[in-house]
Structures are given as structure tokens and as C-alpha cells.
Amino acid sequence: MTEGNNASPWGDLAIETRHLRKEFGHKVAVEDLTLSVPRGEIFGFLGPNGAGKTTAIKVLMGLVRATSGSARLLGLPPHDMRAKERVGFLPELFRFHEWLTAEQFLDFHGQLYGMALEKRRGRIPEVLDLVGLRAEAKYLLRTFSKGMQQRIGLAQAILNDPEVVLLDEPTSALDPLGRRDVRDLMRYLKSQGRTVFLNSHLLSEVEMVCDRVAIIDRGRVIATGALQELLAAALEVEIEAGGVTPAALEELRGLSQSVESLDGRIVVRLADREDIPAVAEALMRHGGKLYSLGRRRGSLEDLFIRVVEREESK
């Protein structure tokens, strides 16, 4: 399902793109991206490698110019200073100024945001706390591990208390504990009414925190919507039955999108809840013995693989 735009054109959205296209020479990085990210949610931006995610984020951050189409941050074009002041960004591959201490680094970025000295003095210890680097405030960035660099990157992204935070692979260098910290941070930002736009390969992580996702491939959105609705739409039923005849399986195939059968266990994927009784009825009509029948909640990974494979087989 795709988000409708019946509300005011750019009004309540944190991020919106319309028919965004970016070509590098002959290579099309983003083909036709139309995306709506409501405010106050954690939005997962997913897709296989080379799908155009980082390019799309770079367009939103004003690092790359779109070939055509439009992009809006908080209703403003990406180059607009009023948008830049209210947005935070953690780039994917970065190397910060290694000759600075964590504190000096944040002070410089605070000045780039235009924060006054007083404000910086108050805010820097706060964000160092939030990313768990309070004790390392006086350390040179040169001495930081990859995980610590990612944390300090997060700190500069939230330094100005932004309304929207775009995180490009924020946990790629972190261990499981670090990842949990980042999830907690994202939830905290959401509780403060902030919007988090998360590009991540870690689907389990996305599944844990995101309210809404968009899956893109070849620079187009191939699935988007509220995460719980998308997962619920992937309706799977697991059946344990005996005496299932080929004729019964044949009938099940007629009812469903896919049927997998192994050792008396059958997993049937259905389009509609009303098909569940029909499945049970068909099995029994063919003389099968039904021991159990349960609905299985699909995982984001299943959904991801299914929609991407469907797209790529086109």
C-alpha cells in the first residue's frame, strides 16, 4: 500500500519525495522515488545493495542534486537553511577530524549549527551522555574505535535537537550492546516527538523499532506502509495434518499464493483471512486429519525477500 497525499501538500510530513530521479552519467541511481514520511515516527528505509538508498538520502541532505523530481524536508527544499537548521544527519561512510577531542568536535559542529556558546555548553554533555561517550569527552577522535566513531557521529546528528534525524547505517560498526543503545536512542527521540529516518540493512533491528517502512529497489518504492499492517498482510497458516492427498494439496494451491509441504507440516500463504476456514474445509473434505492449524506472523525478512524477489523477477 502506498501513502495517500490527501492532507495538505507538504504540511505534516517530515520528508517527502516526488518522482525523484538521479542519474550519474548513464547510470540511473534513483529511478522514480515517491516517498512520504510522517512526523513523529521511526521510518525504516530498506532495500538491497545498489537500490539507491544512500543516493536518495544524499539528495535529501543537499549533497547530491536530483536530475528531476522534488524532495522536501519539513516542507522545505533540501538547500533551504531553515530546513538544515532543524535536521540532523549521520552519513554512512565518514571520517571526522581526528585531531579534535570529542568535545571540541561537537563544539565545532554546534557552531556550524549556529548554536550559541551557552547552548553548546549545556547541550554537549547531554548528547555525550545520550550516546554513552561522557567519559571519553576529552579523548582525541584519533583514538576512537569504529564503534565510538559511530557514536560520536550520532552525537553530532542530534546535537541541535533536530526535528528530523536521518541515520545512514548507524549501527554497522556497533556490537549488539551498542545496537541496543542506538535502538533506545531512536525510541527516546521518538518519545520526544522527533522523526527518525533509518537506513539499515539489519532487518531485525528495523522490525524492532520502526513504525513504518519503505522497501525500495532499483530506485523505486516497491512496498511501503505501517510495519504491522505490512506484516499482517503476509498471512501464513501452518498446518499439521495426516493423510493429505495430492488432490488436497492441489486444492490448497488453488486457494493460496504458495504452499510448502514437508513431513506432514504444510505452510500456506493466503491473501485473505476468510480463506483460512476454506483451507481447513478442503483438507477434511479430501479425508485429511487436521491436528493443528495456526496463523504465523510473517517476519520483515520474509516480506523483504518476497517483495524484492518478485520485483527482480519482473
Add this chain to the structure above:
Amino acid sequence: MKLLLMARFTFREALHKRVVHGVGALSVAFLVLYGFLVWLAYRQLGEMGPAQMMALQFTLLGMNAVSGIGALLAVFLSVGTISSEVEAGTLHAIVPKPLSRRDVLWGKWLGYAAMLSVYVFLLSLAVSGIVALFSGSWSVETVPSALLLVLQSLVLLSLSVLGTTFLPTVANGVVVFGLYSVAMMSGFMEQLGSMIRNEAMVNVGIAVSLLVPSDAMGKLSSSLLQEGRSYVERIGPFMVNSQPSMWMVAYAILYVGVLLVVAQAIFSRRDL
């Protein structure tokens, strides 16, 4: 103002660069060696008499060395300031902040320009101070002459800043040093042409110095020191026969401005 913030930051950052530490150490070694040579020469000349005459030659030698080191520093400081920071992703965290790309580019230039100006000016004064110490005479032309060397380094800095907006770091270094060498060579041709009264050679020299006015600034700097001196005093490897017009100073300043405007236009359109 964000431009000045970038300039201050760039200046501080440069203080942490190895190339600056290297050039700093090199400069100290140079001044020691230079002082020693001048001392050796004066110890002998003092007995012979023409010490006053040699003061000019020593100053010219020292100033030419400053010019060379200044050129090196100008290029090495800035050769990858955009290109390598795009590669490292450093700019990806800076450009999305509420400042324009113009502030980033001009701020970087200004930071390096401040460092070069201080460095080249102080080193020039040190050179002429060493000569003054032994010869007992100090020429007031040293100050404008040093300022011209500053301008020369700013011309090279601006070329390098322009190059780094669209060329990879190493290619930019090669191109800027290439242009610097071509300017030096055609400057030499111009002097030679003037000596043998070959107008074509002089014209080619002038044309090249319009394209890359670095050597013209160096020649002007040298010729200022030679002004009003006798032929016998001036004769030597740094003698200027064909003095570039003083309008070249205005031209070089304009040239720097135009390069920066072009660099800004390229950088503003570039995908990072």
C-alpha cells in the same frame, strides 16, 4: 559568520597537518643554513670590502628560496581540501549543516591564505633580517617585496583550490605544479628574450604570466629589491631585465578572485 568559522577551523586544522610541521622544520633548517652561509661569506668579504654589494644578492637568494617553499606549502596545504574530504566523507557531515557551500569553500581558502600569508611574510622578514644582521643595512623594499611573495603563494593556493573542486588530489597536485613550472620557465624565457631583444619571447612570457601570474609576482618581488641599484650590484642569477608591470599586482588579485568564483560555481554544483 559561518565563513569565518570555517576559516578559523581550517587554520587550526592546518596547524595539525604533517605538511605544516614538515615545512616548519624545513624552514628552521633553511634559516640556520642560510645564516651560516651568509656569516661565512661576510667573514671573508668583510676583509675584502664589497660587502654592501653582496647584501642584495644574498637577500635575492633568500627571497627566492622563500618563494619556492611558499609555493610548496600553498599547494600541499590545499591540494585535496575538497577532493580528499569528499572521499573520506568528512564533508558529508559538514555540508548538510546550515551553511552554504560558498562558506565552506571561501572559508577554507581564507584559512589557508591566512596561514600562508603569515608564514611567507615572517620567513621573508627573517631572511632579510639575517642579511641585515651581517651587512648592517636593511632595505625598506623588503616589506612590499615580501607582500608580493605572499600574493604569489595566494595565486598558487587559488589554483589548487580551484583544481581540488573537480580533480582527484594527486592529479590536482601534478597540474598545479605543472602550471607553476611552466610559469617559471616562461618567466625565464621572458628575461632572456628581453636581454637579447627578442620581442616574440617576451610576448610569450607575458601571455603565460597572464594565464598563471605566479612567476610574475616573484619577478616583481625581486625587481623591487633591485630598484635603484647599479648594474654591477644587480648582476647575478636573480637579475630582472624585463620588469613586469605594477598592473600585474592588480591583475593577480583579480585573478585570485575569479578563480575562487569559478571554484565556488563548480563546487556548488558538484555531487558529493
